[in-house]
Amino acid sequence: MNNALQLLVNGKMHTVQSAPDTPLLYVLRNELQLNGPKYGCGLQQCGACMVLLNGKAQPSCMLPVAAVNDQEVVTLEGLAKDTGTLHPVQAAFVEAQAAQCGYCLNGMVMSAVALLAAHPHPDDETIRNGMQQALYRCGSYSRIMKAVKIAAAAKPANAIKTDHP
Amino acid sequence: MHRRQFLRAAGCVTIGFTMGGPVFSYGSPVQQQLPGSLRNHPRINAWLEILDTGQVRIFTGKLELGQGIRTAIAQVAAEELDLDMQQVEVVLADTSRTPNEGYTSGSASVENSAMSVRYASAYARRKLLELAAEKWNVPIDQLHMNNGIITGPGNRSISFADLLQGRQLSDEVKLPVTLKSKEQYRWVGKPVLRDDIGRMVRGEPVYVQDLRFPGMVHARMVRPPAYGAQLRTFNEQEALKKIPGILKIVRKENFLGIITANEYEAVKAQRALQSLVTWTEGTPLPEGNVTQYIKSLPASTEKVLQKGSMDGTAPWITATYSKPYIMHASMGPSCAVAIYDKDQLHIWSHTQGVFPLRRTLSRMLNMPEEKIQITGVPGSGCYGHNGADDAAADAAVLALEYPGKHVRLQWSREEEHGWEPYGSAMIMELAAQLGPGGKISAWKYNLWSDTHSTRPAGAPQNLLAYQYMQQTPQQPERGFTAGAYRNAEPYYDIDNVTIQAHFFNGPVRVSALRGLGAYANIFAIESFMDELAAKAGTDPFTFRLMHLTDERARAVLEKLRDMIKDVPTAPGTGIGIGFSCYKNAASYCAVAALVKTNKAVTDLTVQKMWAVIDAGETINPDGLKNQTEGGMIQSASWTVQEQVRFNKQHITSVNWNSYPIFRFPQAPETEVAVIDRPNESVLGAGEAAQGPAAAAIANAVYKASGKRIRDLPLLRGQGG
Numbered sequence: 001m002n003n004a005l006q007l008l009v010n011g012k013m014h015t016v017q018s019a020p021d022t023p024l025l026y027v028l029r030n031e032l033q034l035n036g037p038k039y040g041c042g043l044q045q046c047g048a049c050m051v052l053l054n055g056k057a058q059p060s061c062m063l064p065v066a067a068v069n070d071q072e073v074v075t076l077e078g079l080a081k082d083t084g085t086l087h088p089v090q091a092a093f094v095e096a097q098a099a100q101c102g103y104c105l106n107g108m109v110m111s112a113v114a115l116l117a118a119h120p121h122p123d124d125e126t127i128r129n130g131m132q133q134a135l136y137r138c139g140s141y142s143r144i145m146k147a148v149k150i151a152a153a154a155k156p157a158n159a160i161k162t163d164h165p
Numbered sequence: 166m167h168r169r170q171f172l173r174a175a176g177c178v179t180i181g182f183t184m185g186g187p188v189f190s191y192g193s194p195v196q197q198q199l200p201g202s203l204r205n206h207p208r209i210n211a212w213l214e215i216l217d218t219g220q221v222r223i224f225t226g227k228l229e230l231g232q233g234i235r236t237a238i239a240q241v242a243a244e245e246l247d248l249d250m251q252q253v254e255v256v257l258a259d260t261s262r263t264p265n266e267g268y269t270s271g272s273a274s275v276e277n278s279a280m281s282v283r284y285a286s287a288y289a290r291r292k293l294l295e296l297a298a299e300k301w302n303v304p305i306d307q308l309h310m311n312n313g314i315i316t317g318p319g320n321r322s323i324s325f326a327d328l329l330q331g332r333q334l335s336d337e338v339k340l341p342v343t344l345k346s347k348e349q350y351r352w353v354g355k356p357v358l359r360d361d362i363g364r365m366v367r368g369e370p371v372y373v374q375d376l377r378f379p380g381m382v383h384a385r386m387v388r389p390p391a392y393g394a395q396l397r398t399f400n401e402q403e404a405l406k407k408i409p410g411i412l413k414i415v416r417k418e419n420f421l422g423i424i425t426a427n428e429y430e431a432v433k434a435q436r437a438l439q440s441l442v443t444w445t446e447g448t449p450l451p452e453g454n455v456t457q458y459i460k461s462l463p464a465s466t467e468k469v470l471q472k473g474s475m476d477g478t479a480p481w482i483t484a485t486y487s488k489p490y491i492m493h494a495s496m497g498p499s500c501a502v503a504i505y506d507k508d509q510l511h512i513w514s515h516t517q518g519v520f521p522l523r524r525t526l527s528r529m530l531n532m533p534e535e536k537i538q539i540t541g542v543p544g545s546g547c548y549g550h551n552g553a554d555d556a557a558a559d560a561a562v563l564a565l566e567y568p569g570k571h572v573r574l575q576w577s578r579e580e581e582h583g584w585e586p587y588g589s590a591m592i593m594e595l596a597a598q599l600g601p602g603g604k605i606s607a608w609k610y611n612l613w614s615d616t617h618s619t620r621p622a623g624a625p626q627n628l629l630a631y632q633y634m635q636q637t638p639q640q641p642e643r644g645f646t647a648g649a650y651r652n653a654e655p656y657y658d659i660d661n662v663t664i665q666a667h668f669f670n671g672p673v674r675v676s677a678l679r680g681l682g683a684y685a686n687i688f689a690i691e692s693f694m695d696e697l698a699a700k701a702g703t704d705p706f707t708f709r710l711m712h713l714t715d716e717r718a719r720a721v722l723e724k725l726r727d728m729i730k731d732v733p734t735a736p737g738t739g740i741g742i743g744f745s746c747y748k749n750a751a752s753y754c755a756v757a758a759l760v761k762t763n764k765a766v767t768d769l770t771v772q773k774m775w776a777v778i779d780a781g782e783t784i785n786p787d788g789l790k791n792q793t794e795g796g797m798i799q800s801a802s803w804t805v806q807e808q809v810r811f812n813k814q815h816i817t818s819v820n821w822n823s824y825p826i827f828r829f830p831q832a833p834e835t836e837v838a839v840i841d842r843p844n845e846s847v848l849g850a851g852e853a854a855q856g857p858a859a860a861a862i863a864n865a866v867y868k869a870s871g872k873r874i875r876d877l878p879l880l881r882g883q884g885g
Contacts, residue, residue: 022429030428035375036368040496041578042432045821048496076368090366097358097787100795101231101546102365103496109366132829135821137496138231138546139798141832143791 005069009034010078020066025049027065028075036076036106040135047107047134051075057114057133076106079113089113092151093144100138107134112148121152199340202226203281206264209292209334212285213242215325219313220252223282226266227274228258228517229361231546232851233788234274236359238282240352240784245286245345247310250357258519258541268518268620270549270677272751272849275784280847287345288338296328347843354843356787373515373542374500378571381502382412383428384563385435387421388580391447391815392674393638395419398443408437415566419633422563424572435577450672450811456487456876459590459613464667469650473661477607479598482700486595486689488877490587490809492818493678494826497545498581499552503564504571510537510564514557515544521622522554526561529625548799550676552576552585554621558630582824583816584629587809588678589615589671591649593689603701604711607661610653610690615671617648617681641674648681652856655690656746657712673811680855683747684800685877687856688863691743692875695864705742705864717842718746721755721777724838728775729757734868737761738772741864743857752853753779753840756797758833758861762869769880771801771833771862779840780850786839789850794835796854802827804859806880 002017009032016031023042028034028051040048042061049061052074079087086094089112099105108131115122115130122130127148136144199207206212214222223242229235239253256262258269266278290310297315298305300323308317316322347353364371389396396419405411408423410430415422423438425431451458503512510532516522519539527534539557547553560574576584592613600606619641625631627641650666678684698708706726713719722744734740739762744755757775762768774797783789807826810818818824859877867873 019429026429026432033377034368035370035372038372038374038497039575040498041821043578043820043822045578046496076366080367086366093366094358094363097362097791099231099359099362099365100233100791101496101543102362102371103231103545105362105365106368128829128832135496135826135828137494137548137799137826139795139802139827139832140791141798141827141829142794142835145834 005065007065007069007073008071009073010075016065018065020064022065024051024060024063024065024068024073028060034075034077038103038106040103045135047111048104050107050110050134052110052114055114055117057111059133076109079109087113088154089116089147089151092147092154095150096143096147098140098143098147100140104134104136108136108144112151115148116152122148199284199338199342200277200280202264202266202277203284203338207337209285209289209336209338211264212282213289214333215329217326219324219326220254221246221248221313221325223253223255224263225255225278225282226258226264226520227269227278228515228541229543230269230517231543232274232792233359233785234269234278235361236357237275237784237788238279240357241279241283242286244350244352245283246290247312249312250352252313257543260519260523260537260539265520267521270517272747272851272853275847276849279784283344284342285338287342288336289334291343292334292336293325293328297323300328353784354782354786354841357785359788371543372497373502373513373544374497374575376502376513376542376573378502378504381571381573382424382426382567383431384422384424384560384572384574385431386559386574386576386580387423387435387438387442388584389419389444389447389633391444392450394444394447395638396421396442397445400441404438404441407441408434410434413567415563417562417634418636419638420562420630422559422574424563424567428575449813450815452813455489455590456592459669459671460592462669462671464613464669467646467666467668469664469666470654471663473607475607475609475661475663477598477600477661479600479606481596481598481609482697483594483596484693484696484875486593486685486692486875488591488685488688490590490673490675491678491803491807492582492587492809492824493548493551493585494824495545495547495551495581498576498578499556500544500573500575501557501560502571502573503557503560505564505568508536510561512537512539512557512561513542514539515542515547515553516557517547517550517553518620518622521620522557524623525621525625525628526558528623529558529628529631530561530565548679549588550586550618550620552581555584555629558628562630562634579819582819584674586619586674586676588684589617589649589675591682591685593685595689595693597693597697599697599701603703605657605659605697608655608659610664611667612649612653612665612682612686613667613669614649614682615669615675616646617675617677619674619676648677650686651681651748652683652686652690652745654749656715656718656749657709658714659712673809673816679799680852683745683852684803684855684859687743687745688804688859688877691745691857691860692863695741695867696873709744715746717753717779718744720840721753721779724777724840725755725757725775728777728836728838732759734759737763737869739865739868739870741861741866741868743860743864745853745856747849747853751849754793754853754857756854756857756861758801758858758865760862760865760869762866764870764872766866766870766872766874766879769805769866770831771805773834773836774801774858774861776835776837776854777840778837778850778853779842780853781845781848782843783839783841784847786841789839790837792851793837793854796852797835797858798827798832800855800858801833801862804862804877804879806878808878
């Protein structure tokens with residue numbers, strides 16, 4: 001039942017053997033050994049499993065892998081440059097110490113990357129609305145706001161392309 | 166309850182120690198009593214090892230829960246041993262490696278574990294210097310220590326590892342221990358960055374959920390539809406025929422789990438199996454008003470405090486408050502990995518207590534403790550006893566039935582929401598008399614609560630796996646009742662006080678949630694203080710300060726008053742405050758909230774929250790701020806809209822739509838001020854903001870709307 005599927009993840013083509021209905025999240029974590037996207041609810045309610053799909057932040061927990069094989073997937077791991085330099089959003093989260101347990105952090109960082117691509121200089125309300133898909137429980141909200149603002153003020157990111165034909 | 170005195174000796178002049186020299190400058194504090202964990206594990210090498218690489222490895226029996234304990238512990242070790250932060254690594258709770266420090270709970274990790282590491286490191290420093298002095302035959306006061314190297318006269322230098330030559334320091338730490346003087350601190354009291362956040366943003370493996378082992382298999386549980394339900398019909402052959410990919414079905418009475426090679430096959434098998442089995446109805450839950458129901462239950466009464474008399478003749482002012490069941494609602498559902506191989510069971514778990522869990526599993530599985538190893542690995546933030554221990558027990562049972570492979574068990578969102586043990590619903594009845602000058606002359610307090618701990622702690626019947634492996638699923642035994650009256654005694658100076666706690670056996674599974682009873686007790690006391698202030702014709706700050714002589718309590722309130730004095734309040738908005746000294750013995754915390762609402766309080770926004778916190782000596786001010794900001798926001802979410810709901814059959818709050826918590830648009834801005842007291846002992850802080858934050862919001866709602874809401878959540882009708 002498993003088909004060989006081609007997946008473009010973090011700039012590389014991968015061939016995976018997965019049942020086509022397998023949610024992308026399980027393929028990323030188990031076939032590609034990625035840790036960024038996390039299982040949080042499996043219901044597209046919390047954003048822990050967020051990835052960028054053609055530059056747009058999307059939960060990966062209900063998305064059949066077969067539906068994404070012609071799209072570009074970027075995970076948390078794909079944000080930093082090959083040299084190890086962090087994406088400005090990642091660096092901003094470290095600078096603002098914007099986590100406690102950090103389980104929500106993937107959803108926060110991926111949402112912020114997509115938000116800043118669409119709104120390079122967001123006001124508070126734009127940030128609040130742009131981040132609301134991603135849920136948190138430790139209450140790191142103030143720090144995440146600060147991190148998004150730090151990232152917005154940093155030089156534009158070139159580690160990741162978000163424009164697509 | 167009285168403030169602890171035993172660490173008050175901090176900051177006095179060095180006495181009874183003859184090895185002093187430049188490295189132990191005058192004024193270096195001597196403590197008169199070793200921290201509890203260190204008394205239980207007195208040898209230096211229980212707490213630290215010198216590695217050949219020049220690193221120092223620290224062992225803590227506590228687990229990183231997102232509170233930043235790993236960093237705080239590394240800071241105190243680096244300080245006492247004069248190391249760079251990069252030279253310190255911290256090994257977290259593991260039954261094979263670290264001291265047994267019980268549970269990571271009660272905001273006690275810095276007070277106990279970090280202080281044990283501080284003393285062990287300081288003692289190790291002295292031993293290392295003694296060894297070098299002996300080796301070179303020079304007086305110890307001519308030696309210096311920096312970044313893992315000891316230097317002495319004649320350009321001599323030696324690393325810790327070369328000095329020890331493969332040995333470890335196994336001396337028992339004995340008093341007096343001279344600590345580094347605070348004037349020389351380079352790490353403690355500084356906002357040192359947590360290095361785990363760097364790993365998190367890169368997507369490095371951090372969590373138990375990220376563990377991968379060669380040949381690892383995946384497991385899911387099939388849960389009953391109700392508490393106490395029994396598996397009525399189950400045909401294993403039919404299940405194996407109809408559901409692809411199953412390696413093993415494990416059934417033990419009402420415990421039902423499946424193991425597959427591929428994780429998504431396990432998810433699908435879990436769903437498919439649900440429709441192939443039938444269960445009995447189980448224990449019905451009460452319908453209707455929960456507060457009325459729990460008040461109607463039989464209760465056993467405990468007299469908590471009685472002082473002075475209740476004979477005053479002034480009229481009693483009364484009010485009754487309540488809080489519903491609230492859930493931990495961890496972002497990541499519980500998970501565990503277990504392998505049974507060569508007669509040994511190894512479990513990786515985000516439990517808050519690896520040692521108590523091992524003791525419990527030993528009894529449950531009838532295996533000697535020495536054949537079980539539990540390695541603590543961080544999970545998603547838990548804020549108390551969530552599904553972590555249950556998941557570990559589930560995984561252990563499954564691994565024993567499928568030996569030789571790592572079995573990874575992942576709970577679903579629905580399992581975590583529906584089966585975790587919640588924070589108990591509570592009712593608080595208050596009465597007070599006002600005497601001359603509007604001061605409180607008498608105080609009566611009655612609370613109703615279920616237990617606030619059913620942690621396993623040696624009792625297998627507290628674990629879901631054990632309960633459902635019985636023919637008739639059993640109820641857990643009563644746990645730690647004292648948690649219900651945590652902070653039930655007001656911290657105010659009142660001569661005549663009686664406090665009683667009434668314990669009922671409630672309908673839903675309960676255990677420890679951040680702050681235990683303190684959250685509801687402080688909500689009630691601090692709401693009532695505002696109501697009394699109004700009766701006394703004075704403002705909330707003045708009224709509280711009239712009843713406080715403890716200077717540190719006064720200081721947090723006065724600082725808070727200063728912080729918010731120029732904040733304008735528009736129509737429909739209001740500012741409220743709340744205060745507590747957590748456990749009446751830990752951090753002092755005062756919180757203010759600015760809310761916007763309408764007259765009927767059907768719409769409520771918490772716009773901003775301020776906190777002033779005094780946690781004694783601050784190890785990491787940024788970590789303390791982070792805990793306090795997060796505590797306020799989490800408490801705001803609890804207070805405004807959270808309530809576990811259930812129908813006759815079972816819990817109906819089973820996901821983020823049916824149990825909504827604050828999202829970004831609802832979260833308040835926060836501002837936290839720390840009052841650092843370097844010469845006072847460290848005080849637990851992780852749970853300090855929960856109670857005062859709740860009261861501050863309720864008091865602000867009253868200011869904004871004129872409506873006094875005494876039953877939480879403030880927005881009824883929310884939460885599906």
